[in-house]
Amino acid sequence: ETGVTQTPRHLVMGMTNKKSLKCEQHLGHNAMYWYKQSAKKPLELMFVYSLEERVENNSVPSRFSPECPNSSHLFLHLHTLQPEDSALYLCASSQEGLQGLYGYTFGSGTRLTVV
Amino acid sequence: AQSVTQLDSQVPVFEEAPVELRCNYSSSVSVYLFWYVQYPNQGLQLLLKYLSGSTLVKGINGFEAEFNKSQTSFHLRKPSVHISDTAEYFCAVSDLDGGSQGNLIFGKGTKLSVKP
Numbered sequence: 268e269t270g271v272t273q274t275p276r277h278l279v280m281g282m283t284n285k286k287s288l289k290c291e292q293h294l295g296h297n298a299m300y301w302y303k304q305s306a307k308k309p310l311e312l313m314f315v316y317s318l319e320e321r322v323e324n325n326s327v328p329s330r331f332s333p334e335c336p337n338s339s340h341l342f343l344h345l346h347t348l349q350p351e352d353s354a355l356y357l358c359a360s361s362q363e364g365l366q367g368l369y370g371y372t373f374g375s376g377t378r379l380t381v382v
Numbered sequence: 383a384q385s386v387t388q389l390d391s392q393v394p395v396f397e398e399a400p401v402e403l404r405c406n407y408s409s410s411v412s413v414y415l416f417w418y419v420q421y422p423n424q425g426l427q428l429l430l431k432y433l434s435g436s437t438l439v440k441g442i443n444g445f446e447a448e449f450n451k452s453q454t455s456f457h458l459r460k461p462s463v464h465i466s467d468t469a470e471y472f473c474a475v476s477d478l479d480g481g482s483q484g485n486l487i488f489g490k491g492t493k494l495s496v497k498p
Contacts, residue, residue, distance in 0.1 A: 271425070273425075309488065309489070309490040309491065310472070310488045310491075312485075315485065323485075357425055357426070359425075359426075367414045367476035367486075368414065368433060370416050370418075370428050370431060370474070370476075370486065371426075371486060372428075373418075373425035373426040373427070374425050375423075375424050375425045376423075376424070376425050378423070
């Protein structure tokens, strides 16, 4: 596979559940990002990992917990979510230091519904 | 701080008509500029980018954009749209000397709706 792959594509979870979103990139990039895209809201940057270290966390609630075990994989662990957390979660990757030149490569997203 | 403004949240247009999606940015330094497209239930896909050189940039699917430094704009255009162009379009900027380490700042998006 090439590009950025996100699994699952769709996820329905209850507010007391624990689940994880997975992102995998096969581009040799070393920076990865989680974005939240809600209806009628702009893209929200949640987390940035560069060289497997978290470099940015935009005041995201602790019920979202990212993990980056290596430069190819990124996870978003979810627990005790709220209905307002329902959204499309997008993963992206880039080459650290070159994102301005080449931009990001995005996955297709995970559509999360919290019931 | 940098920001990106997409002036229109929705743009309806008839098939084969021309379209322009507007984007303005604010930055005190030189920038790189991007347009991304998002089809329904998909991620964002790079449409085109401006780095330097010619101010008219051509991208995929017949789209082009023009960089105007004096007006701090990077409007996206297509002379004749198709139904398949229905999607949301995002403008983004990356500054060359900012605290964000070159990370992209996205606009709020413009939904293009092409009608038959």
